[in-house]
Amino acid sequence: MPHRIAGIVFPGFQLLDMAGPVAAFEVAERIVPGSYRWRIAAPQAGRVVSSSGVAWEAAALPRAGTFDTLLVAGGDGIDALAAEPRLQRWLARADAQCERIASVCSGSHWLASAGLLDGRCATTHWSRTRQFTRRHPQVRWQPDRIFVRDGRFWTSAGISAGIDLALALIGHDLGEAVARRVARQLVVYYRRPGGQSQFSQLLEMERADGRFAGLLDHVRGRLAERHSVGDLAERACMSPRHFARAFVAETGITPARAVEKLRAEAARSALESGGEGVQQVARRCGYANPEQMRRSFMRLFGMPPSAVRIRTLRPS
DNA sequence: CGTGTTTACCGCCATG
DNA sequence: ATCATGGCGGTAAACA
Numbered sequence: 001m002p003h004r005i006a007g008i009v010f011p012g013f014q015l016l017d018m019a020g021p022v023a024a025f026e027v028a029e030r031i032v033p034g035s036y037r038w039r040i041a042a043p044q045a046g047r048v049v050s051s052s053g054v055a056w057e058a059a060a061l062p063r064a065g066t067f068d069t070l071l072v073a074g075g076d077g078i079d080a081l082a083a084e085p086r087l088q089r090w091l092a093r094a095d096a097q098c099e100r101i102a103s104v105c106s107g108s109h110w111l112a113s114a115g116l117l118d119g120r121c122a123t124t125h126w127s128r129t130r131q132f133t134r135r136h137p138q139v140r141w142q143p144d145r146i147f148v149r150d151g152r153f154w155t156s157a158g159i160s161a162g163i164d165l166a167l168a169l170i171g172h173d174l175g176e177a178v179a180r181r182v183a184r185q186l187v188v189y190y191r192r193p194g195g196q197s198q199f200s201q202l203l204e205m206e207r208a209d210g211r212f213a214g215l216l217d218h219v220r221g222r223l224a225e226r227h228s229v230g231d232l233a234e235r236a237c238m239s240p241r242h243f244a245r246a247f248v249a250e251t252g253i254t255p256a257r258a259v260e261k262l263r264a265e266a267a268r269s270a271l272e273s274g275g276e277g278v279q280q281v282a283r284r285c286g287y288a289n290p291e292q293m294r295r296s297f298m299r300l301f302g303m304p305p306s307a308v309r310i311r312t313l314r315p316s
Numbered sequence: 317c318g319t320g321t322t323t324a325c326c327g328c329c330a331t332g
Numbered sequence: 333a334t335c336a337t338g339g340c341g342g343t344a345a346a347c348a
Binding site for chain 1: 323324326329
């Protein structure tokens with residue numbers, strides 16, 4: 001069964017808010033045929049002109065229950081959309097029946113207007129955070145995030161961040177490996193550093209597609225397992241000594257350090273986007289216990305996991 | 317918080 | 333001679 005996505009646009013929507021995610025789903029569908037089906041809809045069916053003047057053909061709003069994911073674009077027209085009681089009622093019905101709701105950019109304004117984000121963590125385009133904080137004080141706005149997940153609700157920052165959001169959804173649905181391939185195909189960062197996050201050396205490394213890219217992918221896909229230097233060397237068909245030397249020459253860091261970085265980055269990503277507890281993240285990322293993860297964070301990032309964690313009301 | 321044990325790293329040297 | 337490879341042992345760090 002494909003995931004059914006309903007993308008909502010409206011007069012004055014930001015073209016890239018919807019075009020970016022659709023492109024990501026298109027690539028995902030090509031990699032995993034039958035994984036996604038999407039439909040673009042609008043309050044008024046027909047020609048919908050974006051803020052750029054480029055128009056899209058949209059269907060009428062679909063009935064609740066006919067889609068799994070609702071994806072709302074942003075743009076100047078969002079204020080008019082959010083002000084319509086009829087549309088708020090439609091959104092409430094959709095909320096009751098779909099698996100998750102996502103928004104790009106100022107699309108979160110509509111969700112907030114309908115009260116769906118009350119008490120939840122969410123984000124929006126940086127230029128609107130001040131305004132939205134005033135209008136929707138019940139929402140816990142995270143101004144410095146690329147995207148935020150709180151339970152069934154996924155919101156993302158401005159415009160191109162919709163692609164990051166789509167990659168996160170794809171990662172959730174089809175696995176990290178597929179999401180990474182989609183990112184590579186789109187030539188964008190997978191899990192790009194957001195907010196206070198620093199630039200990732202290992203993301204560069206995987207992009208370099210060097211001799212050890214496959215090995216690193218293998219590790220990344222099995223973070224919960226143990227990966228000693230000896231194991232890695234065997235997998236690379238080299239003696240431990242030669243492997244360590246070649247690895248440093250290729251990547252600039254030592255093998256064990258690379259594994260540690262992969263663990264820590266995955267853990268930080270998970271903690272930053274919320275939805276998982278420290279204990280669970282530590283286990284999933286291959287740390288024997290949260291204490292070990294904490295020490296790793298201090299070594300690599302200079303801050304403990306609690307500093308990057310978002311506490312959510314309804315972890316899923 | 318110390319302490320024994322394991323692991324990672326690196327310099328050095330041998331081999332082919 | 334140069335280079336890729338690999339083994340050994342010491343040191344430091346991380347783990348239990």
